[in-house]
Amino acid sequence: MAYSAMDERPPAVKRRLPGRARRRTDVLREYEKLNAEQRSHVPSVLWPFLAPDADRHYRWRVELSCGCITELLTYGDRTPPHERRWGTGWNGQPLPPGQLYCKHDESDPVPYREITEWKDRREVAFPPDPTEPPEWITTEVWAVLRHDKPRTEAFWTVQxxxxxxxxxxxxxxGWKPEHGPCVADPVRVREMADEFDQASAADLAYLATLDGQHMRxxxxxxxxxxxxxxxxxxxVHARTIIAYQAVGWLVPRGTVPEQPTAPPARDALERRLRRAEADAERLRAQLARIDD
Ligand SMILES: [Zn+2]
Ligand SMILES: [Zn+2]
Structure with missing residues (x-):
């Protein structure tokens, strides 16, 4: 499946973006309001981590791969927004660095992605299914699918x-990833292949969809x-930050005592280093071409 992983995407470029930043005082007022709310149910000892003062935040404007331009606040240092992790994906895990959610009313169909890593496993106990079929299923199909005894299933988190x-x-x-996937009876698979060929010959549009391709x-x-x-x-909704513009501190420096800024995170520095090395390699190749 042709899919370029996150690390292969071109880095976000720093440039002036069309339009203007929001009024700083409006952004500050919104931040203070949300922060007061947050502080009302967080012990004050945790405020520096969960509800920090406004003067530690830096403002950015970012352009996303969907074309939208939005604003972000970063805390503590001026590591650019595309080198950080934002929002939450499935299971509350942050999105990969440089991605941001931007939901549009019209979106692409949900794609299929290959599993690259098996991570955690959990077991869930289910009671017997009800005897009445759910609305979306016929009585005959329900008779086949229904579990009449309690059961426990294993759920794996996968990357x-x-x-x-x-x-x-x-x-x-008892299944483990090292067992590899179970496959169906080859005779039944051949029947399915014939049925699928007949059905897709009659409905070429379905064959062209992501679901049709997946089935094939x-x-x-x-x-x-x-x-x-x-x-x-x-x-479907995770977009990549393709460009960014520095706006300034949420509370202008000089109006508050300077505080030492925290050094950038290790993974952010490693990504910067990888990018700098890739740039150096490209420049060396250009020089070599000129020398030739
Ligand atoms: Zn968007
Ligand atoms: Zn995905």
């Missing part, structure tokens, strides 16, 4: 190739369980 996470149900409670790949792979590729609903 996808896009850098986001999701959860996958294991084919059995899964049948070709012997109908594996768990499926090695999963739908990533985070991808």
């Amino acid at each position: 996808l190739e896009c850098g986001h996470s999701t959860e996958v149900v294991a084919p059995s409670i 790949r899964m049948i070709a792979a012997g109908w594996p369980s768990p499926r090695p590729e999963q739908r990533c609903s985070v991808c």
Whole structure:
């Protein structure tokens, strides 16, 4: 599946963005209001971490891959916004560095992404299913699908190739990733392939959809369980910061006593170093071409 991982994306560029920053006093007032709310249910000893003073924040404007321009506040130092982690994806985990949620009314269909890592596992106990079928299912299908006894299922948190996470149900409670996916009976898979070919010949539009393509790949792979590729609903709204503009401190310096700024985080420095090394490599290649 052609998909470029986050680390391969071009770095965000620093430039002046169209339009203007919001009025600083408006942003400050909003921050103070939200912060007062936050402080009302956080012990004061934790304020520096969970509800810090406004004067430690720096303002940025960012342009996202969807074309939207928005504003961000960063705390403590002036590490650019695309080198930080924002928002939460599935399970409260932050998005990969440099991504931000921006929901649009019209969005792309949910893509399938390959699983790159199996992480945590949890077990969930379920009571027997009700005898009445849910609205969306016929009585005949429910008779086949219904679990009439209590059961426990294993859920695995997986990392996808896009850098986001999701959860996958294991084919059995004792299943482990090193067992590899279970595949269906080859005779049944051949029947499914024939049925799929007939159905997609009659509906070429379906075959062209992401779901149709996914079905085709899964049948070709012997109908594996768990499926090695999963739908990533985070991808639909997670945008990349492609450009940024420094706006200034939320509380102008000089009006408050200077405080020492915290050094940038280690992973932010490592990313900067990797980028600088890639730049140096590119420049060396250009020089070599000139010398030739
Ligand atoms: Zn947007
Ligand atoms: Zn994703």
